[in-house]
Every structure is written in C-alpha cells, then in structure tokens.
Amino acid sequence: MTNATLIDRYVDAAMRTVPEAQRTDLAAELRGSIDDQIEARVAEGQALDEAERAVLTELGDPDKLAAGYTERPLWLIGPRYYLTWWRLLKLLWAIVPACAAFGVALAQTLAGEDFGTTVGAVVSVTLSVIVHIGFWTTLVFFIVERSERGDDPRIVGEWTPDDLPEIRERGAGLSDLVASLVFLALAAGAVLWDHFIGFVYTSAEGWMPFLSPDLWPWWIGALFVLMVLEALLAISVYAKGRWDAGSATVNVFLNLVIAGGALWLLAQQQLINPEFYPAIIPADSADTVSTVVSTLFGFGIIAIAVWDSVDAFLKAHRSR
DSSP states (O other): OOOOOOOHHHHHHTTSSSHHHHHHHHHHOOOOHHHHHHHHHHHHTTEEEEEEHHHHHOOOOHHHHHHHHTOOOOOOTTTTHHHHHHHHHHHHHHHHHHHHHHHHHHHHEEEEEHHHHHHOOOHHHHHHHHHHHHHHHHHHHHHHHHTTTTTTOOOSSSOOGGGOOOOOOSSSHHHHHHHHHHHHHHHHHHHHHHHOOOOOEEEEEEEOOSSSSSTTTTHHHHHHHHHHHHHHHHHHHHTTOOOOOHHHHHHHHHHHHHHHHHHHHHTTSSBBTTTTHHHHHHHHHHHHHHHHHHHHHHHHHHHHHHHHHHHHHHHHHHOO
C-alpha cells in the first residue's frame, strides 16, 4: 500500500462522519476546493509542500469541517471542547469497562462463586463504570469550560495537519490474508507439536503435552476443520476485496463454535492435560495454579473471540 498524502488523509478523516449518501459528492467537492487553493498559492510562488500544509491548516480539524457540511452542531460541553471531550470519552469507554469486567469476573471465579453470581457482579460493575466515566468526564470538562472567564487555558491545542489520523485499513488486503493464513498455520503447528513432541520436558515423565491427549482424534479433528473454514473465509474476504455483513456473520459463527467448544471442555476439565500441573508443580500448589491458569485461559478465549467478531463487523461497516 502506498503512503497516503496529507490531502488523502484529510479528506478521509472529514468524510468519516458524513452520511454515506453525501460522502462521494462532498469528498469530490472538498478535494477540488483544496486543490484550487493549493494551485493559487503555488502560482504565487509558494512551495507545493508548504502550500498544502497551509491550506489544510486553514481548513482546520476535519471533524469540525464535516460538522459544518452536514449542519451538525457540536454542542453539549461547548464548541471549543466538544471534540476533545467526545474523543476522550470514547477512549475511556473502550478500555476501562472491559478491564473492570475482567477484574471482577476473575476475582469472582477465583473466589469460587457460581456462574449466575459472577455474571450479575460483572454486569453491575460494568454498567456502574460506564455511568461514572460519562458523568465524571463530563463534569470535569463542564467545570473547565465554566471556569475560563474568557481566557483560553490551552487545554485544547491548535489543530495542525500532523494530527491527521492514518487512513483506516479495511482488513481485506494481501497482508491481512497472509497474516491470517500464517497465524492459522502456526496454531495448527503448535497443536501438532504439543501432541507429537510435547509442551514441556520433565525428568520423570519426559516431554508432556499441555492439551489433553483425549482430545484426539475427534475434538482436534473438528478444530482443524474449523481452522480450514477460517482460512477459506480469509481467502473469500480477500477475493471480494472487503468485509461485508455475510462474511462478518460467518466469522461470528466460527468464533462461537471454537470458543464455545473450548470453554465447555475447559469447564469439564477435559481441555488441559490432567497430568500436566502435578508433573511440573508441587502437589500442594497444583490445584491453585490450575484454577488460576484455567480461569485466565478461559477469559483469553472469550476476549479473542469477542475482539475478532467486533473487529469484523467494524470493517464491514467501514466498507459499506
């Protein structure tokens, strides 16, 4: 992929919040306006790179420009801080509730609470964190804005073209296909290595597998079939050149089958080799370590499945 120019990045950033029906026309209009202003500056003797940066700087933040195109008011906190408030709020909502939910779920699981109690605690804490983040973040910006007394406290810096985000990938390029196929090949190789060679060496037992030998051949065979389907899905997305609702739905189904099967086996204590922990850890600590690792393993499976599913739908939405 060639490096996007500042103009490409500016137009892409400005069109992200514009309704799809208006996007093509407004993008062409904006690009034409930028080109005209740059040509005028170059004709006056200004260097091309300087003219480009000067024009984009005068246009200002692309999100603010897009709001002007669509007559969308940037009011809640106030025009000066609205975009900063909204970007910070989205970032906090994307990170903090997930971390809080994971911490609570892990603590409840290690404490031996049943599934219903754990789910109730996770939901309660997650909703509370979301509400508190929204309230306290908004309150801070409200206080700052109302405390200005006409002076600029310089919390929000002047926008420059250096603040432009990179054009977002659609997840359907050759590099994405290669990465997916390599990851699946490594995963398959790791499973085969674990079974035929082993995961860790012990003086008493020799090489020991991490996964339960009883998973062979049917459970591992089913996993390999699902991995082949994942590879075919990646090839299909690359061939179409984009994600769509259909491929994202198939991806969710595959994630549910793989994650659901792994979690069921983990809950039934059939996923990890029962002789693994006693062979490498003292007997009085084996049960505790097994519980902790199994819990973390389970949360890791859920996190990967959720992230991959959401990411596919986001890419499908961007490609519409």
